[in-house]
Amino acid sequence: MRDIVIIGHKANTSGDFTLNDLPGSAGRMDILCRCVSSALFLSFGMRRDVNVHLLLLGEPNPGKILRFEGLHLRYLNPDERSSGSLIQKALQKDASEQDIRSTPGVWVRKGDLDSLLSEFEGRPLLYLREDGEDIRAIASEIRDPVFILGDHLGVTEEEEAQLLKAGVKIISVGPLSLHSNHCITLIHNELDRAEAERGEIPGEADSRVED
Amino acid sequence: MRDIVIIGHKANTSGDFTLNDLPGSAGRMDILCRCVSSALFLSFGMRRDVNVHLLLLGEPNPGKILRFEGLHLRYLNPDERSSGSLIQKALQKDASEQDIRSTPGVWVRKGDLDSLLSEFEGRPLLYLREDGEDIRAIASEIRDPVFILGDHLGVTEEEEAQLLKAGVKIISVGPLSLHSNHCITLIHNELDRAEAERGEIPGEADSRVED
Numbered sequence: 354m355r356d357i358v359i360i361g362h363k364a365n366t367s368g369d370f371t372l373n374d375l376p377g378s379a380g381r382m383d384i385l386c387r388c389v390s391s392a393l394f395l396s397f398g399m400r401r402d403v404n405v406h407l408l409l410l411g412e413p414n415p416g417k418i419l420r421f422e423g424l425h426l427r428y429l430n431p432d433e434r435s436s437g438s439l440i441q442k443a444l445q446k447d448a449s450e451q452d453i454r455s456t457p458g459v460w461v462r463k464g465d466l467d468s469l470l471s472e473f474e475g476r477p478l479l480y481l482r483e484d485g486e487d488i489r490a491i492a493s494e495i496r497d498p499v500f501i502l503g504d505h506l507g508v509t510e511e512e513e514a515q516l517l518k519a520g521v522k523i524i525s526v527g528p529l530s531l532h533s534n535h536c537i538t539l540i541h542n543e544l545d546r547a548e549a550e551r552g553e554i555p556g557e558a559d560s561r562v563e564d
Numbered sequence: 565m566r567d568i569v570i571i572g573h574k575a576n577t578s579g580d581f582t583l584n585d586l587p588g589s590a591g592r593m594d595i596l597c598r599c600v601s602s603a604l605f606l607s608f609g610m611r612r613d614v615n616v617h618l619l620l621l622g623e624p625n626p627g628k629i630l631r632f633e634g635l636h637l638r639y640l641n642p643d644e645r646s647s648g649s650l651i652q653k654a655l656q657k658d659a660s661e662q663d664i665r666s667t668p669g670v671w672v673r674k675g676d677l678d679s680l681l682s683e684f685e686g687r688p689l690l691y692l693r694e695d696g697e698d699i700r701a702i703a704s705e706i707r708d709p710v711f712i713l714g715d716h717l718g719v720t721e722e723e724e725a726q727l728l729k730a731g732v733k734i735i736s737v738g739p740l741s742l743h744s745n746h747c748i749t750l751i752h753n754e755l756d757r758a759e760a761e762r763g764e765i766p767g768e769a770d771s772r773v774e775d
Contacts, residue, residue, distance in 0.1 A: 373645070376646075383643040387598075394746075396743055434586075532607055535605075538749045539753050
């Protein structure tokens with residue numbers, strides 16, 4: 354399994370926005386939409402072994418967590434409006450501390466970074482920062498990882514302190530600073546290659562469970 | 565310089581579409597929009613050493629070529645609607661065999677694959693196909709490349725014959741079949757890394773010319 358966390362510091366948390374203005378009134382939701390797409394799509398199908406967690410921290414209800422489960426996901430197309438629409442539907446649910454299913458494979462709850470990180474106990478946490486260790490040097494050793502990425506604002510000092518306390522390893526994907534969705538594509542490629550070298554079928558889940 | 569060609573077999577060629585339906589009425593224009601964004605954006609700025617060429621083959625005027633020049637480009641944001649809007653503006657121009665500037669850094673003309681390929685004489689042409697040679701093995705040798713990618717329909721037999729006649733080398737970016745925009749991100753990363761290893765500043769143009 355590969356889990357990918359993206360922190361959206363300005364992302365709207367009520368669903369009260371138009372799909373025609375994802376970068377503006379939705380609080381740079383376009384960034385999160387592209388991350389969902391990059392995390393989940395293969396050319397012909399979906400990465401069933403991937404979960405995406407969006408931590409939305411914008412107004413009016415900061416602290417919502419949306420989970421996209423590749424194994425169960427339906428109704429997602431690669432374009433930004435498509436993921437934007439599933440995000441909007443999830444945000445319109447009456448969220449509590451407990452997971453609520455919005456559409457097949459999409460769940461929403463209230464929560465913060467610490468509560469999200471606590472879900473991944475025992476798994477390697479890999480935090481992307483430009484000065485991190487090159488993922489290419491360590492991809493063959495990575496198993497069952499959780500990646501954490503910021504948005505256009507990066508990661509705040511406070512969040513970084515939480516991440517370090519949780520025991521993250523800091524990694525990078527190359528010599529240039531890139532958009533989060535591009536980083537996700539590069540992460541997948543490194544892991545796909547490592548799995549292929551081990552003779553595993555890269556990107557494939559063990560089984561497909563119909564929702 | 566890195567030039568990237570994407571063939572859009574169904575992409576609208578009149579500009580008569582709504583930005584709210586890039587995948588549908590615009591003929592999978594969403595794919596081309598994501599390619600433009602992946603080809604040109606860095607985290608903080610634009611890749612000034614990249615040109616993107618969209619070969620649009622959909623109705624009603626099949627055979628238009630749009631060129632995005634990273635060095636001169638303005639008014640482009642990373643979201644799909646933003647590149648869709650610049651594409652639409654260019655398509656609304658009265659195109660001829662001669663380049664017409666639509667907005668800063670965006671040019672449009674009539675043309676086909678052969679006429680586009682003839683622009684790149686003397687440069688290495690690299691065509692992406694799943695069974696190609698791994699780019700990672702040859703990235704350090706690549707200079708001044710032109711990459712050619714298909715869309716969701718891939719590349720037709722006839723186009724492939726034209727490409728082979730033009731002397732393309734067939735390359736791949738990893739063990740899985742990926743969307744064209746993801747392939748572009750991976751190509752850039754391999755070249756960025758190769759340039760960094762050579763001590764060059766990756767992704768930087770020699771100079772910035774103001775339009």
